[in-house]
Amino acid sequence: MIDRTFDSTTSRAPIDGPPGADPSARGAVEDRIRAEPPVLALKGARQIFKTPRGEVPAVAGVDLEVRPGEVLCLVGESGCGKTTTARMAAALSEPTSGSVLYRGKDVSEMDRKERAAFRRSVQYIHQDPYASLNPVRTVYSTVSAGLRRHKLVKDAKEARRATIELLERVDLTPAEDYLDKYPHQMSGGQRQRVAVARALAMNPEVIIADESTSMLDVSIRVSLLNTLGRLRDELGVGFLFITHDLAVAKYFAWRGEIAVMYLGKVVEQGATPKVVNDPRHPYTKALISAVCEPDPDLARNKERVRLRSADIPDLTDLPPGCDFHPRCPIYVEGDCDAVRPPLERAHDRSLACHVVTRE
Template sequence: MEPAAPPLLQLSGLEQVFDTKRGKVPAVSGVDLTVGKGKVVCLVGESGCGKTTTARAAAGLTRPTGGQVLYRGKDVARMAKQEWNTYREDVQYIHQDPYASLNPVRTILSSVTGGLKARGIVKTKKQAREAAIELLTRVDLTPPEYCLDKYPHQLSGGQRQRVSVARALAMEPKLLIADESTSMLDVSIRVSLLNTLGALRDDLGVGFLFITHDLAVAKYFAWDGEIAVMYLGKIVEQGPTPQIIGDPQHPYTKALISAVCEPDPKLARAKKTIRLRSSEIPSLTDLPSGCAFHPRCPLYEPGLCDNELPILESIDSRRLSCHVLARDLKAG
């Protein structure tokens, strides 16, 4: 029997510490994540928890200060030049803000085909135009001829984000890292773009590391995948999406889910609200001792949660980082 192929992307003990005037800031601390072919992993959490920093390290845009980023089992930091070029083509990044990620002085045609020209995949203006038409059609930006010679400011936000997706698809990626790629869009446009990305996942086997603060979006896009919940640079709970959404265990996950708006008045009234001990998020330059969530956690036990750093351990079919839950679940 042949050994199983390594996953597309594997983050192992990923750490990212920034030096600032206020001291060292541990933006990401020991993150482990795996994304397979055609699979979706949603990384969710509040703003400032380290999601984008993790995504940028996974895409090779920044070099982590600790741990490893493995692509198809190979350490990105130790890749030869040709391997690195292949990795940078295979792993594409969709930025959150289409206003900023597209060059305002380049036409849509130029933006979409820039990578193809740089790699020598298209050599003539006719080839570039044909390639751009195919890419824009793939992301449902039709008729494509309407957009090719326009500039980003002449398109709507939804159209600009589809252009960003088309540009990412130009290199025929194996993995897409989408960083809050729908947060700036209207709901109807958001669903349409998520459906487009879902078709790419299903039809082309593209893997996704999907960054979002919106659990409703995570539920919609990653129902057959996994959700990893991040708090102050660490994963606190991870598992299959139906399990995380339907039966959350970590108090922070419960708080995030309870904050999701419920349109049905009857369900909204019956919804259980999670009350945290504090609404204040600790500073990364002055993290609490022990579990970083303990100042806000309703399960807090003095002498345990504030003294010992919890580990992320597998319990049943999920991973949890909580002293109290790990003890209670193991006890049955």
């Protein structure tokens, strides 16, 4: 059923904690990420919604790649297009233009058999653990549904055994205590672990986690992130991890990449240590400066980025030039408001900023 080995006795730390991570390893992050060919990729993906007020470019040309065993974390304000991008990547919605590639082949051009393989290999974990599980199905029925649907188990006995293994893999132990429970009989964290087990049942190559920890308490959030990190390391699963919380992004994607989105476009992308510790795009700097600092002494000395405006432009009436220029603290008149900056390599990362790329 599941051909990837799992050692429940492993003691290897699943995630390099950001504060204690080995500084000598940071320079090799991007080299390791680029070594593997992408399993899932978006090329110039756009999603435009038609509304009575006009067309809304929710995603305006995004290029992303997810590789085996690596994390690509997509961060940004609410409404910037993160979830729409995730839904396109999972083929839950079709891009208006551009393409979604699975192992180099356009998903829209796949035949029925290839599409079924894609559906099994790319799994989606939703944000709300209360709404993502069928309330009239037991945990066993929920987790084993895919196994039975795709004939990955021979009979009910094997399905039950496989479900127990999956629940143990996501730290729901003893698994027998959860098999016959319904969603309302479990906590939010337990529900989300059931959702993870359901995704793992298909032996996926990529998991798309859309704000999957945002509705959980902080202690439960860290525990679930550790579980996901262990699964990433042991099973070689790639993650497209969606979050608005930079602290979560830093913790989970420390050995991967962060892509920062603003109004449907990626404005900065690079290895997580570089983006978090040395942000270059003014929008990324503003996001990081807005993160709460619990230490009073550090909070008093923390550099604050003051934006020119707090108002986000209307997607139906975007400004000329750079979308961020009405709020940008380093705005240059006649340049930033005239030409839209392309996403290009600069300062060991990808940046979309006229001013920063010339430095």
